[in-house]
Amino acid sequence: xxxxxxxxxxxxxxxxxxxxxxxxxxxxxxxxxxxxxxxxxxxxxxxxxxxxxxxxxxxxxxxxxxxxxxxxxxxxxxxxxxxxxxxxxxxxxxxxxxxxxxxxxxxxx
Amino acid sequence: xxxxxxxxxxxxxxxxxxxxxxxxxxxxxxxxxxxxxxxxxxxxxxxxxxxxxxxxxxxxxxxxxxxxxxxxxxxxxxxxxxxxxxxxxxxxxxxxxxxxxxxxxxxxxxxxxxx
Numbered sequence: 001x002x003x004x005x006x007x008x009x010x011x012x013x014x015x016x017x018x019x020x021x022x023x024x025x026x027x028x029x030x031x032x033x034x035x036x037x038x039x040x041x042x043x044x045x046x047x048x049x050x051x052x053x054x055x056x057x058x059x060x061x062x063x064x065x066x067x068x069x070x071x072x073x074x075x076x077x078x079x080x081x082x083x084x085x086x087x088x089x090x091x092x093x094x095x096x097x098x099x100x101x102x103x104x105x106x107x108x109x
Numbered sequence: 110x111x112x113x114x115x116x117x118x119x120x121x122x123x124x125x126x127x128x129x130x131x132x133x134x135x136x137x138x139x140x141x142x143x144x145x146x147x148x149x150x151x152x153x154x155x156x157x158x159x160x161x162x163x164x165x166x167x168x169x170x171x172x173x174x175x176x177x178x179x180x181x182x183x184x185x186x187x188x189x190x191x192x193x194x195x196x197x198x199x200x201x202x203x204x205x206x207x208x209x210x211x212x213x214x215x216x217x218x219x220x221x222x223x224x
Contacts, residue, residue, distance in 0.1 A: 008149065032211040043113070043199050043215030044152065086150055092211045096157065096165055102150040 003027050006089055006100025014108050019076040023089035023100045026070065030091040030098075033065045035074045038086045038102065047087070048074070079107045112136050113216035115200050121222045122190055129186045130219045132200030140164075140210065141183040143175060144199040146218070152199070158183055190223045197221070 006023040013019055021035075032051055036044035050056045053067040064073040072091075076083055084107050089100040113134045122128055134141060142165075143155040157165035158177040172188045183200060197220050201213040 034211050038150075041218075043201075043217050045215065046212050049211055088150075088152060090211070094210070096154050096167075097211065097213065098154075099152040102152070104150070 003098045004091055004100040006103060008101045008103055010104040012106045012108060013079055015079060015081060017079050019079050019105055021074045021087050021103050023072050024070055025091055027093060029093040031094060032092040033072050034090040035063055036088045036090055038088060044088055081107045081109045083107050113200055113202055113214050115216040115219050117219060119220050123224055124190055124192060126190050127188045128190060129184055130198055132183045132216060134181055134202040136202055136214060138202035138204055139180055140203045142201040143185050146197045146199060192223050195221055195223045
């Protein structure tokens with residue numbers, strides 16, 4: 001079993017829809033929870049991070065962490081075609097990052 | 110200015126050859142990493158250096174040897190290339206502060222194809 005599980009999709013939504021992404025994990029030592037966005041043929045870039053449990057909002061993006069359930073989510077409101085990318089969840093135990101497999105999202109105009 | 114750069118971007122080579130990938134960062138970061146991303150987009154850490162010292166060495170065949178001549182550079186040399194080494198290799202860097210190690214800056218990747 002992988003440390004971090006993420007449904008690879010793909011996910012296709014119409015413009016303006018809410019995109020919901022999630023990951024589960026098994027390592028209780030994870031303290032930092034991140035979402036990275038990767039456009040085609042580019043390197044990943046940090047989108048959001050959360051320390052421990054809770055919610056964090058940044059514009060159209062909301063990240064949620066539930067440590068008791070070992071479950072994290074990313075919501076994208078009012079999705080745009082420019083949001084089309086692969087979204088990778090990542091978690092840190094203060095030693096290294098462990099990534100999920102990434103979910104490929106396509107927002108149709 | 111490119112923050113993390115890698116050369117080459119594309120590398121096509123035959124089985125059994127030896128090749129190197131170079132990485133440079135101009136962010137002043139203390140820590141650099143090598144990741145491998147397979148065809149299913151799964152990104153897995155291989156090595157990490159902090160101030161030229163190896164701090165992470167995941168289960169990677171010893172055909173892979175990282176070298177850090179200074180804290181701004183991290184190179185990856187691969188001996189006796191195999192078909193299974195075909196992947197995209199990403200270099201990344203982060204601040205030396207452990208509190209900020211989650212924020213990693215990635216290079217554009219080197220797409221390695223072994224034939």
